[in-house]
Each structure stands twice: as C-alpha cells, then as structure tokens.
Amino acid sequence: MRKLQAPLAAAAVAALVLAGCGTTSDRTSDTPQAQNSKECKGADGKYTIGMSQANVAEPYRQRMDDDILAAAKEVPQFEVKFADAAQDNAKQVADVENYITQQIDLLIISPNEAKPLTAVVKKAYDKGIPVLVLDRKVEGDAYTGFIGGDNVQIGTEAGKYIAEKLLPNGGNVVELKGLAGATPQTERHDGFIAGIKGNPKVKVIASASGDWLREKGQAQMDALLKANPKIDVVYSHNDPMAEGAYLAAKAVGREKEMKFTGIDALPIPSGGIKAVEQGRLSATFTYPTNGKEAIAAAKKILVDCGTIEKSQTLQTRLIDESNAAAIYAEENPTG
Amino acid sequence: MTKAQDKPAAGARPADEPATGARPADEALAGVRPGDERAGAAAGAAVGVAKAPTAIAESSGGVVATLFRFQSVFGLLAVFVAAIIFSPRRDGAILFVSADNLANVVRAVSEIGIIAIGMTFVILIGGIDLSVGAVLGLAAVGSAVLMVESDWGFLPSVVLVLAIGLVFGALQGMATAMIGIQSFIVTLAGLQIARGLARIWSDGQGVAIAYGNGPHEAPDSFAILGERTFGGLVPIPVLIFAVVAIAAVVFLRVSAFSRHLYAVGGNEKAARLSGVPVVRVKVAVFAICGLLASLAGIVHAVQLNQGSPNDGIGYELDAIAAVVIGGTSLAGGRGSVAGTVAGALLLGVLNNILALNNIDSNIQLLIKGLVIVAAAALQRLRPAS
Numbered sequence: 017m018r019k020l021q022a023p024l025a026a027a028a029v030a031a032l033v034l035a036g037c038g039t040t041s042d043r044t045s046d047t048p049q050a051q052n053s054k055e056c057k058g059a060d061g062k063y064t065i066g067m068s069q070a071n072v073a074e075p076y077r078q079r080m081d082d083d084i085l086a087a088a089k090e091v092p093q094f095e096v097k098f099a100d101a102a103q104d105n106a107k108q109v110a111d112v113e114n115y116i117t118q119q120i121d122l123l124i125i126s127p128n129e130a131k132p133l134t135a136v137v138k139k140a141y142d143k144g145i146p147v148l149v150l151d152r153k154v155e156g157d158a159y160t161g162f163i164g165g166d167n168v169q170i171g172t173e174a175g176k177y178i179a180e181k182l183l184p185n186g187g188n189v190v191e192l193k194g195l196a197g198a199t200p201q202t203e204r205h206d207g208f209i210a211g212i213k214g215n216p217k218v219k220v221i222a223s224a225s226g227d228w229l230r231e232k233g234q235a236q237m238d239a240l241l242k243a244n245p246k247i248d249v250v251y252s253h254n255d256p257m258a259e260g261a262y263l264a265a266k267a268v269g270r271e272k273e274m275k276f277t278g279i280d281a282l283p284i285p286s287g288g289i290k291a292v293e294q295g296r297l298s299a300t301f302t303y304p305t306n307g308k309e310a311i312a313a314a315k316k317i318l319v320d321c322g323t324i325e326k327s328q329t330l331q332t333r334l335i336d337e338s339n340a341a342a343i344y345a346e347e348n349p350t351g
Numbered sequence: 352m353t354k355a356q357d358k359p360a361a362g363a364r365p366a367d368e369p370a371t372g373a374r375p376a377d378e379a380l381a382g383v384r385p386g387d388e389r390a391g392a393a394a395g396a397a398v399g400v401a402k403a404p405t406a407i408a409e410s411s412g413g414v415v416a417t418l419f420r421f422q423s424v425f426g427l428l429a430v431f432v433a434a435i436i437f438s439p440r441r442d443g444a445i446l447f448v449s450a451d452n453l454a455n456v457v458r459a460v461s462e463i464g465i466i467a468i469g470m471t472f473v474i475l476i477g478g479i480d481l482s483v484g485a486v487l488g489l490a491a492v493g494s495a496v497l498m499v500e501s502d503w504g505f506l507p508s509v510v511l512v513l514a515i516g517l518v519f520g521a522l523q524g525m526a527t528a529m530i531g532i533q534s535f536i537v538t539l540a541g542l543q544i545a546r547g548l549a550r551i552w553s554d555g556q557g558v559a560i561a562y563g564n565g566p567h568e569a570p571d572s573f574a575i576l577g578e579r580t581f582g583g584l585v586p587i588p589v590l591i592f593a594v595v596a597i598a599a600v601v602f603l604r605v606s607a608f609s610r611h612l613y614a615v616g617g618n619e620k621a622a623r624l625s626g627v628p629v630v631r632v633k634v635a636v637f638a639i640c641g642l643l644a645s646l647a648g649i650v651h652a653v654q655l656n657q658g659s660p661n662d663g664i665g666y667e668l669d670a671i672a673a674v675v676i677g678g679t680s681l682a683g684g685r686g687s688v689a690g691t692v693a694g695a696l697l698l699g700v701l702n703n704i705l706a707l708n709n710i711d712s713n714i715q716l717l718i719k720g721l722v723i724v725a726a727a728a729l730q731r732l733r734p735a736s
Binding site: 072097098099100102103104105106109110111113114116117118119129131132134135195196197225 | 439441446449451452455458459462550553555556557559560651654655656657659660661662664665702703706707709711712
C-alpha cells in the first residue's frame with residue numbers, strides 16, 4: 017500500500033496538467049474576438065473592474081487603491097476588485113490572468129515592473145478588455161491608456177528648488193535613493209541631476225539607497241551623518257525616507273543644520289504634506305496617485321462609450337510651508 | 352536529542368509489533384516512518400537489517416494510517432473540490448475548471464514546486480535552506496546577463512547558471528556538514544550572499560531579455576523556452592516541474608542515495624555509526640537544492656523576459672510551506688517528494704480560488720497561514736505506524 021503514494025500524487029498532477037491543457041482550443045472561441053469589438057452597454061450595464069496593484073506595503077499604493085475605491089463609489093455601475101502582487105512580478109502576472117479568467121470588463125494595473133508584465137497586459141488587451149496602466153508603464157502600445165506622473169519632471173523640479181531656493185549660494189547635498197532597479201528611482205535621480213545643473217556650486221557629496229523605507233532611510237542617514245560633517249540638504253526620493261533622515265539628524269542634534277525634501281506628498285496624517293506643515297520637511301512634490309483619474313477614464317470608456325487619450329501625464333505641485341495646510345485640507349477634507 | 356520529541360517512534364509502538372532493541376541500528380530505524388518512499392526498507396538496508404521494517408509497514412496499514420499518509424493528496428482533492436464549489440460562474444461555466452485557468456494554476460506553482468522539491472531533500476535530512484529564493488534571483492539575473500549582455504549562447508548560459516546554483520548549494524552543504532554550523536544559519540548567510548551577488552552582477556537593475564540574433568539578444572532558436580506554452584498546450588514551467596518531480600520520485604525509489612538520505616534524517620548519529628557517508632549526503636542534498644533553485648530561476652527569467660535582482664523574495668517560505676503541507680516532517684527522516692508536489696498544488700489551487708473570489712489579500716495570507724498550521728497539526732496526530 018505504501019507504494020501507492022507517489023503514483024497517486026503523480027496521477028493527480030497528471031490529471032491537473034491534462035485538465036489544464038486538454039480543451040484550450042474550444043475555450044478560446046467563445047471569448048470576445050477582436051479588441052474593443054465588445055458592444056458598449058453604456059449606462060445600463062454593470063461593470064466589474066479589476067485593479068492589479070504592485071504592492072500595498074507602500075502607503076502611496078494603498079492610497080492609490082483607496083482613491084480608486086472612493087471614486088468608483090460615485091459610479092453606481094462599477095464594482096472594483098483589488099489584487100496585491102506584493103512586489104512579485106510573477107504573482108502580478110497570475111493576478112492579471114485570474115482577472116482574465118473572471119472576464120472582467122476593464123483592467124487597471126499599476127505594474128511592479130514594465131518588462132515582465134507587458135505580455136500579460138497585451139493578452140488582456142487582445143481579449144478585448146480595456147486596460148488602464150497607472151504610474152509605471154508597460155512596453156509597447158497594447159493598452160488603452162496610460163495615466164501617470166512624470167518622475168523625471170518631479171526630480172527636475174526638486175533639483176531646481178534646491179539649487180535656486182534652498183542653496184542659491186551652493187552647498188552639499190546628500191541623496192537618499194529608492195529601491196535599486198526601480199524605474200522611479202532612476203528617473204527621480206536623473207531629473208534631479210538635470211535640475212541642479214544650473215547651479216554648479218551645488219554638490220551631491222554622497223548618496224545611499226533607502227529602498228523607499230522610513231527605517232532604511234534613517235539607518236542610511238545615520239551613516240551619512242557620521243561620514244559627512246557638512247550637509248546642507250537631504251534630497252530624498254520619497255517622504256518616508258526623508259522623515260527617517262530627519263529623525264537620524266535629530267538624534268545627533270543636527271537637524272537644524274540642514275533642510276530635507278521629499279516626494280509623493282500623500283494627503284494622509286503620516287504623509288509628506290503634514291511633515292511640511294509641521295516643519296520637518298522644507299518641501300515635497302506631489303506625485304498624483306491617479307486613482308480618481310483612472311475611474312474617470314473607465315467611466316468614459318464603459319459608461320459613456322467614448323475614447324480616452326493614450327497617455328495622460330499629471331503635473332506635480334510643489335508643496336512648501338506656504339501652501340501645505342491649504343492643500344492638505346483640499347485633498348483630504350475629512351481629516 | 353530534540354528530534355526524539357517529534358518521533359514517538361520506538362517507545363510508542365503498539366505491543367503487537369516487533370519489539371525494537373536498543374542497538375544504534377534500531378535508533379536509526381526508529382526515526383524513519385515506514386511507508387515514506389521506501390523509507391523503512393531504505394533505513395533498514397543502511398543499517399544492515401533489511402527485512403524487519405518492511406514487515407512493520409506491511410502489518411500496520413489501517414484506514415486511519417493511510418489517510419494520514421496521503422494527507423496532502425487528500426488535502427489537495429478536498430481543496431480542489433472546494434474550489435469547484437466556490438468557483439465563480441459565468442454563463443453557467445465554472446471558471447475554476449476552465450482549461451485556461453487550470454493551466455494558470457499549475458504554471459503559477461511550477462517555480463515554487465521546483466524549489467520545494469529541492470527543499471524536500473534538505474528537510475528530509477533534518478536541514479533547512481533559506482537561500483533558495485535568493486539563489487533563484489541570482490540565477491534569473493545570471494541567465495539574463497549572460498545571454499543578453501555578455502552574448503553567451505543559451506546553452507552555455509544555462510549550464511553555467513545551473514553550475515553556480517549547484518556549487519553555491521554544495522558550499523552551503525560543506526559549511527553545515529564539515530564545520531557543523533546549523534543549516535538555518537548557513538543558508539541565512541547564503542541568502543544574503545546570493546542576493547548581494549545578484550545585485551552586484553546586475554548593477555542593481557532588472558536586465559530585460561530580448562530575443563533575436565543580434566548583439567545583446569538571446570538567441571532566437573531558444574525563444575521557444577520564452578514562449579509561455581509548449582506547442583500551445585503545456586505551459587513550459589509545468590513541463591519542467593513535471594520532469595523534475597518525476598525524476599526526483601524515481602531517483603528516491605531506485606538509488607542507494609535515498610537510503611542514506613532517510614537514514615541521516617532519521618538519526619544522524621546512528622547513520623554515521625552504521626557507515627553512512629553523512630558529509631557526502633549533506634553536501635549532495637544542498638547541492639541538489641541549489642541546482643533546482645537556479646533551475647527555477649532560469650524558468651523565472653525566461654517566463655518574465657527579465658532577470659531582476661529582487662526576484663524570488665520570500666519564495667523560500669512558500670517552498671517550505673509546500674513541503675510542510677506535503678507531510679514532510681521538519682525534524683527530518685519522514686516525508687516524500689510526491690507529498691511536496693501535492694502540497695505545492697494545494698497551495699496553488701488555494702491561491703487561485705481565493706483570487707478568483709477576490710478575497711482581500713490580507714485575508715488570503717491569514718487563510719494560507721491557517722492551512723499550514725492545520726497541515727502541521729495533522730502531522731502531530733499521525734499515528735506512529
């Protein structure tokens with residue numbers, strides 16, 4: 017009897033594999049044929065939207081999901097489902113495949129990385145599912161629309177602000193970077209370097225990677241403070257790392273010697289706008305989550321039977337002490 | 352020895368079964384559950400008492416014991432049936448059993464499954480390998496860099512990457528077997544080292560794989576591996592997973608090595624005393640695990656058209672979960688590859704059905720955790736043959 021175990025399991029595997037492969041051809045025929053050939057049901061339809069999020073560990077991305085949910089509540093025809101890929105490309109591919117299986121009416125995706133997600137996004141698009149890509153792009157043009165901020169532009173704005181406003185007479189800057197390999201990290205760096213070019217007396221004396229995380233930003237800053245006796249500005253690729261750097265400087269009593277800037281400006285109590293309002297950061301730059309805009313685009317496609325622009329770039333806003341309180345109140349009226 | 356706690360073996364045997372003596376040979380036997388992949392006979396041969404354990408296995412069947420022994424297979428069937436019941440439907444069709452979806456399920460578990468098979472070997476000898484996710488990342492980066500940036504051919508790239516995994520695993524095996532550092536610690540260090548190497552090798556960037564015959568392109572002739580399915584039917588990773596699983600099962604059934612494996616896991620000291628080359632077994636087992644992790648890394652890179660140094664984070668935990676659900680004891684000496692395959696599939700089906708029903712991702716974590724605990728609890732209840 018004991019010898020039965022392996023064959024039994026093997027048979028189960030085989031059954032699964034066979035079941036998985038046997039009838040592929042007759043299933044594909046009843047899916048919608050060409051893209052966008054689905055008849056638009058307009059305002060009378062009921063629509064399921066699948067949102068594939070790269071991860072919800074970052075507050076920015078949780079906020080994106082929240083914005084989508086809030087905006088969708090205003091559209092009675094919409095029901096939104098959420099999947100969290102937990103920073104794993106392979107899981108995100110599976111998430112999208114599950115949505116295709118469920119025959120959702122529209123896919124919103126904020127890809128973890130471009131290259132690995134391109135094929136599956138194309139697969140959905142080719143099956144006639146409109147696809148809205150948020151924040152990070154995929155390759156090619158097999159999607160309905162892209163909505164995102166421009167990280168190069170944000171980096172440039174930050175660079176200009178530091179070179180012109182904070183350090184007109186020059187000074188030493190340290191850069192706290194996001195996770196190595198992430199596109200926004202590269203773009204926020206490249207834009208920044210372009211932004212400070214106008215003032216040759218601004219010098220980037222050191223940089224370190226804080227992986228987007230507050231505690232890593234703090235730990236990296238501990239080391240940077242020891243190694244660099246004179247730091248004038250800390251340019252951080254996001255607000256949490258800037259906050260971590262502030263805490264590190266404060267711990268050794270040097271927080272007044274330097275200024276801190278961040279990026280993202282989430283309108284939440286732990287976000288960058290509040291940090292500016294309360295004087296820990298000198299400035300932050302909004303990086304719109306696009307949740308509201310995505311639902312507006314989805315409404316245009318599904319309910320209004322219209323078309324949308326292929327690419328929509330949302331502008332960044334500088335937030336400093338002059339406007340922080342007002343913008344916080346505007347973007348987060350409840351709290 | 353703490354292992355004894357997990358094995359109520361010798362002392363707990365029913366009175367009507369052959370009594371076990373106090374010789375070292377029997378200590379080794381005591382740790383091995385008859386019925387697991389020839390374990391009884393295997394350990395028996397290893398310590399020079401060939402017949403007795405087989406007799407034990409034969410005489411102690413029983414419905415309950417069988418249920419426990421095939422725990423993961425029954426678990427898989429139960430989850431499979433539950434998935435059909437709870438599957439969303441569209442126009443009368445059960446979405447879960449659609450061909451596309453089942454192909455997705457098996458494809459999604461393939462990488463973890465390949466790793467988990469290697470992990471089964473390690474856990475069978477009472478070790479653990481935390482480095483597999485990082486080795487997967489290193490292999491994914493390696494195959495992308497070699498093929499695309501260094502313009503190596505597909506085959507030499509794959510061979511080198513597999514060799515790296517093999518050597519990496521073997522080194523970890525040596526550190527634990529020769530120096531005597533616990534495998535948990537060795538492979539925890541290995542995790543950091545492999546991740547660091549992956550980041551250095553790739554400059555911290557994901558390396559995209561493009562196919563073609565030009566410079567900085569992986570050769571066209573091998574683009575077939577990058578296709579998502581073989582002949583439009585079988586997803587490539589599933590094919591590789593199946594081959595690895597069958598090879599592992601056959602290997603454990605026919606080779607003398609498997610006797611040594613179960614003997615070391617059952618009672619290392621007794622195995623050593625009875626002439627099992629413990630060091631060699633350990634090194635080989637970790638080498639196999641590293642090799643399979645890097646194979647999974649190649650599959651990963653080819654499927655996603657990219658090798659990224661952050662690939663495979665946390666995969667080691669999924670692999671361990673598959674092994675545990677598959678009925679392999681973390682204390683070693685007891686378990687099977689087939690169980691692991693069933694465990695991996697169970698996790699895959701569970702992931703899929705939870706996703707199809709759009710269960711909140713945080714609740715999904717909770718449910719998966721409970722399933723792992725339940726599987727481990729069943730282990731404890733399992734009668735001592």
